[in-house]
């Protein structure tokens with residue numbers, strides 16, 4: 001019996017992310033948990049892509065170079081815009097608007113109860129935001145189409161996001177989850193798990209994941225989201241169950257013929273990406289009829 005390498009690799013990274021988060025919380029440094037999640041995600045993704053690469057859609061040097069620039073800009077802007085405020089928001093809001101019995105009840109939840117609740121909430125909001133980002137023209141043309149411009153599928157694609165996309169997710173789903181008053185150690189662990197899912201689901205790999213794709217966001221599930229002819233598999237992060245709930249799932253043993261955006265003459269540069277230049281030349285995703293999976 002052959003070992004299902006893809007599922008084993010994917011699953012074995014999850015306890016490591018949890019362990020890294022637990023250690024970071026123990027040391028009192030929550031950012032270490034995020035760093036642990038990032039490194040684990042990159043490690044597993046590099047392993048899948050390096051040892052079992054897919055023949056199609058491989059990223060080239062330009063894709064890696066662009067990803068590095070985008071990461072540098074995003075990290076810098078993130079720190080400038082959110083650094084001083086991020087940790088104070090939920091505390092401020094709770095003091096004035098939430099009844100104290102509720103806050104005490106949420107704070108008393110055991111870690112292993114709060115974690116799945118926060119994960120489903122965080123990723124569920126992410127799924128909805130992602131669908132809105134395709135359906136609403138300004139968000140599609142100026143923001144989310146950046147992530148769909150390229151025809152490769154690999155690690156650089158997981159970084160190829162407009163800064164407005166970082167902003168949108170920071171100001172909506174992170175804030176909403178913070179508003180619940182769930183402990184910040186739980187929220188950081190959720191972000192580490194979701195980040196792990198984002199990276200691994202963009203791995204350029206020939207590994208297959210089978211039935212696991214029904215529950216977790218695997219590369220062979222997420223690649224169909226980048227097929228220019230379908231609008232399916234919107235789940236982002238670790239879980240893929242939201243597509244099943246939303247009726248947007250597409251399960252297939254094959255891979256798409258092509259990726260990217262039909263009718264795109266030229267993709268934006270990194271600076272254009274950050275400056276939110278609208279993508280008029282591409283087909284307008286927001287005006288398309290929803291295409292049902294076969």
Ligand SMILES: [Zn+2]
Pocket residue numbers: 130134144147148225
């Ligand atoms: Zn998308």
